[in-house]
Amino acid sequence: MSGTGAALSLDCPQTLSTECWKVPGYRYVSYDNSAATPCGVSAINGTAAGICERPNVRVTSWVINGKNVIADPFTDGWDLCGVPFLSDLAATLNTWDPFAGGWTTAFSDACAYFLRSRALPPTGTKYGVLTAVDIDTKETITFTPVDTVVADTYYRRITEVDCDGTTTTRWTNDAGATVPAPDPAQIVECTVQVTPGARVTPTQRVRPRIARFTGTASSTNLDRIPADVQSMTLTVLAGAVRVRAAGSGATNSSGGPTTYGDDVTVPAGITLTWAVDGDSNDLALDGGLIFTGTAAGADFLVHWTEHIYTDAD
Structure with a gap:
């Protein structure tokens, strides 16, 4: 058999493959x-x-x-x-x-x-x-x-060949618009069913707090703060401050129920700190402290850190 060979003409560019990928929702x-x-x-x-x-x-x-x-x-x-x-x-x-x-x-x-x-x-x-x-x-x-x-976020990975033989890859979103390539660590093939990749527990953060007290004012029992207090520091600027260790539920006025005998007066110029290491075993301080100025000239700072859980990234 004989015949005349003729070059084939391809539509350019030509799609070689279209793949479906997704970022799993949660x-x-x-x-x-x-x-x-x-x-x-x-x-x-x-x-x-x-x-x-x-x-x-x-x-x-x-x-x-x-x-x-x-x-x-x-x-x-x-x-x-x-x-x-x-x-x-x-x-x-x-x-x-x-x-x-x-x-x-x-x-x-x-x-x-x-x-x-x-x-x-x-x-x-x-x-x-x-x-x-x-x-x-x-x-x-x-x-x-x-x-x-x-919801799941869908992408298409489209591989094309140009008329000069160059192969290129582009990504589109679910609406067909070209978008930057998604993070390869976040995507799976659309047919794959996976456990959500979002974190198992909420984001854990440590928030710093500070308050200043003068005269005979008292701090709030830090055990009553609606967060896990990881550390607290008392700095006595002037006068003296009474420090009492009180159990959960104690108030500034009553001090009770008190579960500890700690009750000392701290003079000016002294800084005291209580803290945990913050790991999963020692997440928060146990028991509260109440700080009270002993006279009109007292001046002191209390600052502490709160371990909180938040949905924010």
């Missing part, structure tokens, strides 16, 4: 005890209200995936407002959650302190209302969660 579920907030709704007898210090409650139901996971109601207790209350509530959720949601205290500007799950897939386990009855007041207490969802 979801957080949150509960709040501060009435109606972006992080959840707490209610008393059906009316949105803040809920604090409930030492004697009977938890009757927690609806997950449309079913009550608490088949046998139980008696529990939740402590003061802020972090103590939320820590108790988190313990309740972690005890009864069959899906191991990993509930921890978090912080945000919109909600202050609240409860948040670990990172979950964008869709899946549906957490619902937690209901309890205050045995002392007979009130019905409910917590309704809020989902914060970040």
Whole structure:
């Protein structure tokens, strides 16, 4: 057989392959005890209200995936407002959650302190209302969660060959617009189902604080601050300052309940510091301190660091 050879003409550029990639999304579920907030709704007898210090409650139901996971109601207790209350509530959720949601205290500007799950897939386990009855007041207490969802982000990697044989690769978003290449450490193929790559616990940060006191003023019992205090420093500028070690719940005026006998007067020119190393074993100082000027001429500084949990990156 004979014939005439002819050059083939290709459309240029020509697509060699189109691949689908994604940055996996995630979801957080949150509960709040501060009435109606972006992080959840707490209610008393059906009316949105803040809920604090409930030492004697009977938890009757927690609806997950449309079913009550608490088949046998139980008696529990939740402590003061802020972090103590939320820590108790988190313990309740972690005890009864069959899906191991990993509930921890978090912080945000919109909600202050609240409860948040670990990172979950964008869709899946549906957490619902937690209901309890205050045995002392007979009130019905409910917590309704809020989902914060970040969907999967899709990309296309398109490999093309030009008329001169040059091969190039470009990326487009889900709408087809050309975009910079995504971080290769964040993407997986679209067919891959993975556990969310978001952090298991909220971002942990240490926030510095400082306050100045004069005369016979007293500092707040630092054990009552709604955060984990990792360090505190007293600097006496003038006069003298009385330092008392008091247990949780003590106030400036009463000092009680006091669980320690420490009660000393510190003169001017002295600086004292208390601190932990901040690792997972020694996260916060245990027990509070109250600082009080002993006379009108007293002048002192108290500064401390707070370990907080926040959704911010």
